[in-house]
Amino acid sequence: MLIKHLVLILVMSISVALQAQTITLQGKVSDSLQQPLQYANILAVPVADNIDVTFAITNQEGNYKLQLEKNQNYTVTTSYLGFLPNVEDVNLDKDTSNNIILKENLDQLDEVTITYTPPMVVKKDTIVYLTDKFVTGEERKLKDVLKKLPGVDVDRSGNVTVNGTKVTKVLVENKTFFTGDSKLAVNNIPADAVNKVEVLDNYNDVAMLKGLQDSDDMALNIKLKEDKKKFMFGDIEAGAGIKDRYVVHPSIFYYSPKTNVNVIGDLNNTGVKSFTIKDYLEFEGGIGKLLSDAGNYFKLYRSDFAQFLDNQDYKSTANQFGAFNIRQSINQVTDLSAYAIVNNEKNTTASNTINTYQNIDQPFTEQRFANNALDNFFSIGKVTLEYKPTIKEDLNINTVIKVTNNKGLGVINTINPSQDNTISTTNNVTGLNLKQNFSYSRKLSKNHTATLQSIYTFKNDQPITNWLTNQQILQGLIPLQMDANYNIQQTKTVKTNSVNTILKDYWVLNNFNHLYTSLGVNAAFNSFNTQDLQQLSDGTINNFETAGFNNQLHYNLMDTYLGLEYKFQIGIATFKPAAYLHFYNWQANQLSHGISNSKTVLLPQFTSNIEFSNSEKIDFKYKLNATFPTVNRIANNFVLNNFNSVFKGDANLSNTLYHTASVSYRRFSLFRGLNYSLITTYNKRIKSIKNTIQLQGIEQFSTPVMFDQPEQALSVSGRFSKNIKKLKLKFNSRWSYNDYYQIVNLNTSLNSSKNFYNTISLETNFKNHPNIEVGYKHATSNYKSRGNLTQFLNTSFFTNLEYDFLNDFIFKADYSLDTFNNKTTNNTNQFDMANASLFYQTEDSPWGFEVSASNMFDVKFRQTNNFSNFLIQDSKTFVLPRIIMFKVIYKL
Known part of the structure; x- marks a missing residue:
């Protein structure tokens, strides 16, 4: 019934949009020589106060289109820099064409008074939105404002895209806001x-490098209203709910010409995470690191710290988050800024997983129940000094420190053909990470610009793990002594000192030819120490060292390289072939054994860009990559990975080699309300490090080997959106194919996986009517190995409703119906989630009130699935129960 009602509302909204009494005024804007004027502004200002201002911007052919109310008086002003504005009064009762010719302004020094500022101005690399022309006044946060800007999309997590490109940095008044990540800004800055x-x-942070350094970054610069530029503003939110739920969320900002202060806090036990695994990965470089250095990206994702952040669904949770940011202008050329982020979470999680082990001689199924209690603490601080004495010189020095202390207590119950067992696990992960960054840029002459960047990093991670069970585990792999209970302990210490320095010269031969040279050194000094032992009930220690455990490894890697890049332009196309010559030297010393090796590798690169217009371009990138194994993979002695896994490294491992290539096409048209993009990526591994796995029941022993068989991955993704009057149609699609080898129980097999993901949605954009979004997601996954095919089908119907009514009320609701289907086993599960809130605040009052409900149907768990080398997993993860809250908000 709920779905039927929501669909009915959508149909009514579409009917309103399509039957609205509007007419179309369209035509072409050109100069006196009949040359089209791209990005001319056409502004239609109604005489009546209750009708919205309408605007348009011409496309590259000079065409424009305005949607006007029928039989209403408008003043239509057409303006373009360097030309006299054209002003006409219109009152139309049907669709009309009107071509406009602008005359050149021969006396541009005269003062020109413009009564109305265009709501949107488009330049080559810049779009400026005047937000008052798009909002209705009921918006609470920056996110609500951005959603109403043409070409801008904001997802529920706070990620922003503009014309299909992701925003990677957020500025306020030209200064970086906290870390620059969009989430803190869009969810906290008042609308x-x-x-x-x-x-x-x-x-580019350094203005003189724009046009020299290739940048895929897109930034949002938030300009504040004049009365907020030397003023304290923000809001404080506090709430309570049934079953002892609470939330306290202050967001306070102070801005002045010389001093900026931002304070954000969040205390809640409602399941809202202020800092997630995605935030951490963005903080460390984000998806750009995945594309340029996949090894480091996945190393971050799989780190002990990241694994604690990865949990999203909880049986219970308590979150404490605080963020402080200050920026002080010491003088006109020097800025000092600092921020600190502190987060503490206490969570409990529970899951029920069915593991299907396949690609072995005797496939079997394991049922695993897991319960965890987590206590995660971390703090991140950064201090930055920026010195820009002239436009030809830029100095940036910053220091980042991260401190972590994560504790976990888990109980795993496994039921499998070999053994039914219960294992208790405790984890205590402490870590210190220090990074010192020095960056200096200087314009040496008209044709030469030089940059020097040096980064020093120190990492010290010390995870301590304890496994407790009353049955023997990993028999034949660890030397357990008989005891009533088996208490297995592991202490690990991983230390890294690294220095990365690059000196680069940008030589501009002429406007169409550049030559860049680089000299760099990357040096890493690692130590890896592990100790695995058994503590018996009588207090004695059974050290596993005699069985080949315990590591004391020192691993040093020196990478010295020379780079040459040639950038040239032919018409609308830019090309940049490049080559980097690397001289690698590495040494590994494990106890009394040591090895030393060196290698020279030439790594070519190539990028090209074809820019048909400011709104249409094609990019191509190719790179040959080389990565070296992490320190744990070359440790010669055994180490416990888990209660059912033992790992042994190999000091003779060398570097991997793999090709990466991508082609992207993007186009948007403000004239047609159209935006679409297509991205294809291809990876081919020609030399990789692969684990060989010996599997016995659920227990496994693995060790890495160099592998020369080629493996490949291909993905194609596309985005499409189209505005139709007050409606917006969106379609996202992604297809991926991956083939790779696995070595299990001495059998080598080629596996393949195919994934197909589609989302289609339709949403309305009214000022005086309810706004609703209705969408459908469809995802299929196919995994094939040794003749066995596993198929999953996941579908989701979702809808979001927002209604501003009676001037002072805002009602929001969202609903999703998810269906999970394991087509191989014919197992189907379905669950639905719904949330709603009602907010009230009068325009002249600082007080606001909100009643909200989450998980309204009191769903108990979420269903997920995934597959790995030999394992198919169907998981149920338990979630927070229904929560009803009452909140009070005070606006400063």
Whole structure:
């Protein structure tokens, strides 16, 4: 019934949009020589106060289109830099064409008074939105403002895309906001403080390097209203709910010409995470690191710290988060900024997983129940000094420190053909990470610009793990002594000192030819120490060292390289072939054994860009990559990975080699309300490090080997959106194919996986009617190995409703119906989630009130699935129960 009602609302909204009494005024804007004027502004200002201002921007052919109310009086102003504005009064009762010719302004020094500022201005790399022209006044946060800007999308997590490109940095008044990540900004900056939003494509922190360094960054620069530029503003939110639920969320900002202070806090036990695994990966470099250095990206993702952050669903949770940011202008050329982020979480999780072991001689199924209690603490701080004495010189020095202390207590119950067992696990992960960054850029002459960047990193991670069970585990792999209970302990210490330095010269031969040279050194000094032992009930210690356990490894890697890049332009196309010559030297010393090796590797690169217009371009990138194994993979002695896994490294491992290539096409048209993109990526591993696995029941022993068989991965993804009056249609699709070898129980097999993901949605954009979004997701996964095919089908119907009514009320609701189907086993599960809130605040009052409900149907768990080398997993993860909250908000 709920779905039927929501669909009915959508149909009614579509009917309103399509039957609205509007007419179309369209035509072409050109100069006196009949040359089209791209990005001319056409502004239609109604005489009546209750009708919205309408605007348009011409496309590259000079065409424009305005949607006007029928039989209403408008003043239509057409303006373009360097030309006299054209002003016409219109009142139309049917669709009309009107071509406009602008005359050149021969006396541009005269003062020109413009009564109305265009709501949107498009330049080559910049889009400027005047937000007052798009909002209705009921918006609470920056996220609500951005959703109403043409070409801008904001997802529920706070990630922002503009014309299909992801925003990678957020600035406020030209200064980086906290870490620059969009989530803190869009979810906390009050909507009524925003005057303009600037979108800066190909953004570079150092202005003199724009056009020299290739940048895929897109930045949002938030311009504040004049009364907020030397003022304290923000809001404080506090709430309570049934079953002892609470939330306290202050967001306070102070801005002045010389001093900026931002304070954000969050205390809640409602399941809202202020800092997630995605935030951490973005903080460390994000998806850009995945594309340029996949090894380091996955190393981050699989780190002990990241694994504690990865949990998203809880049986219970308590979150304490605080963030402080200050920026002080010491003088006109020097800025000092600092931020600190502190987070503490206490969570409990529970899951029920069915593991299907296949690709072995005797396939079997394991049922595993897991319960965990987690206590995660971390703090991140950064201090930055920026010195820009002239436009030809830029110095940036910053220090980042991260401290972690994560504790976990888990109980795993496994039921399998070999053994039914219960294992208790405790974890205590402490870590210190220090990073010192020095960056200096200087314009040496008209044709030469030089940069020097040096980064020093120190890491010290010390995870301590304890496994407790009353049955023997890993028999034949660890030397357990008989005891009533088996208490197995592991202490691990991983230390890294690294220095990365690069000196680069940018030589501009002429406007169409550049030559860049680089000299760099990457040096890493690692130590890896492990100790595995058994503590018996009488207090004696059974050290596993005599069985080949315990590691004391020192691993040093020196990478010295020379790089040459040639960048040239032919018409609308830019090309940049490059080559980097690397001289690798590495040494590994394990106890009394040591090895030393060296290698020279030439790594070519190639990028090209074809820019048909400011709104249409094609990019191509190719790179040959080389990575070296992490320190744990070359440790010669055994180490416990888990209660059912033992790992042994190999000091003779060398580097991997793999090709990466991508082609992307993007186009958007403000004239047609159209935005689409297509991205294809291809990876081919020609030399990789692969684990060989000996599997006995659920227990496994693995060790890495160099593998020369080629493996490949291909993905194609596309985005499409189209505005139709007050409707917006969106379609996202992604297809991926991956083939790879696995070595299990001495059998080598070629596996393949195919994934196909589609999302289609339709949403409305009214000012005086309910706004609703309805969508459908469809995802299929196919995994094939040794003739066995596993198929999953996941579908989801979702809808979001937002209604501003009676001037002072805002109602929001969202609903999703998810269906999980394991087509191989014919197992189907279905669950639905719903949330709703009602917010009230009068325009002249600082007080606001909200009643909200989450997980309204009191769903107990979520269903997920995944597969690995030999394992198919169907998991149920238990979630928080229904939560009903009452909140009070005070706006400063």
